[in-house]
Amino acid sequence: MIIQRPRGTRDFLPEEMQRRGQAKGAMQDVLRRWGYREVATPTFEHLDLFTLKSGPSVIEEIYSFKDKSGRDLALRPELTAPVMRMYVSELQNSPKPQRLWYFGNCFRYERPQKGRYREFWQMGAEIIGGSRPDSEAEAVALAEDMLKSVGISGDIHIGYLGLIRSILGRIDAEHRSSVMRMIDKKERDALAQLLEEIDCSHLGLLELIDSKGDQAMNQAAQIADDLRMHKEPQDLSRSSSNDKFSKEVTSQIPVPSGRDSAREGRKVEAELNLVEFEETVDLLKAYEVDFTIDFEIVRGLEYYSGTVFEIYAQGLGAQRQICGGGTYELASLFGGKETSSTGFGLGFDRIMEIAKMDGICSAPLYLAFTPDVKKEAAGIARNLRKSFPVIMDVMGRSLGAQIKAAAGSGADYVAIVGRDEIECGKLTLREMRGGEQESLSLAEIEERLKAHF
């Protein structure tokens, strides 16, 4: 072997590309039925676009480079940021909502393993500027619909960051990120211990993330009530600027201290809108989507603001997630007006590992000819190609060998042309499966095979 493929990349042979094309087509059809329009963005962008969205730490996993003028560029590691960049610079003044979808290759410098490659394909959709519960329900239902179109029914888990953030608002600021991380990493024991240490066990966080489904919703409602009830004491405590948090306060709720607290208080109020999440859930039921409420889904990211969801599938080894998404606020980060969007991305390669498709594409019609009528055959092929795929021998093979080759290529039909056929103006159409042959005109062949291709 002289030159190998770069690590984590793949070649796709014709059969595989056919499957991929089919799967993409099926999901694309679903998107069209939901009224989404395709967009495409460059394969490389300014590195800043991605560090702005995900922080400088992502540079480690980005293929970045300087171009000949010294610009810092990056092969795109995902597509949400580019699409939002495009929205901000080109679509901000178009009617809302913008329903967009995309499909493209992305690049990440990561250790390859099952379902993870350095070049991979993402398919996704964004609803920009819609109202939260309606967009969220639509996004989840759409994702489910797309997966179903390729024979996949995954486990859909739905969480709500507003509530988690509100609870975090009652935790001392210096511990918030650790708490968030532990939820995300499912480090349950460490989390329990930390909450105990900082005297926040009573907030119900553990109980919340441990319950799933309807039970989780009840927990959430109860916690939301508690939080609302204790809102006043928190506001009052603002005046005593130096005490961190005090057990003597009647509410027994620790509150953030210092100059942050006023802003945090407002933020909490704005984000604790469980009613909206309940509406999303109700709508999803109306869409007849099968899902699990799961407040453990936090997606660890700053810019998510409302409902977040993930979909998992069986049969993929360690990389089980095939879809992730939620409501986020990115437009303002890229210099646009504050606009809430809901979107999701699907891991196309993982989907291909488990997709089940039935449509079998047939091999082209094989036009076999004797050497003395090669030119006439070429003309006939040119005509037939207006209706369906046709291939001709280019190996200089005998008629017998051509038919043998056609059989080998899996063709269902062979059209035979020789001197006799040219003279009577009809071709011999051979049905390979049974071996029956008929003498038919071009028009008759087109009529006969129209349904087949």
Add this chain to the structure above:
RNA sequence: GCCGGGAUAGGGUAGUGGCUAUCCUGAGGGACUGUGGAUCCCUCGAGCUGGGUUCGAAUCCCGGUCCCGGCCCCA
């Protein structure tokens, strides 16, 4: 970044110091220049890579590359 297992014709494999490298499949041609996957014949085609040990390396040792699975991470 870490751990484990791998790499032999286009695909799948055997061999574990003596190789003129096994078998299946495949591809091209012919028997059969107007009718198919059979049969027979001919042909093509391989040790990832660089170094080391050795009289001798596909085989043993070391580095690199790539693949598979897992950890970390996962926008």
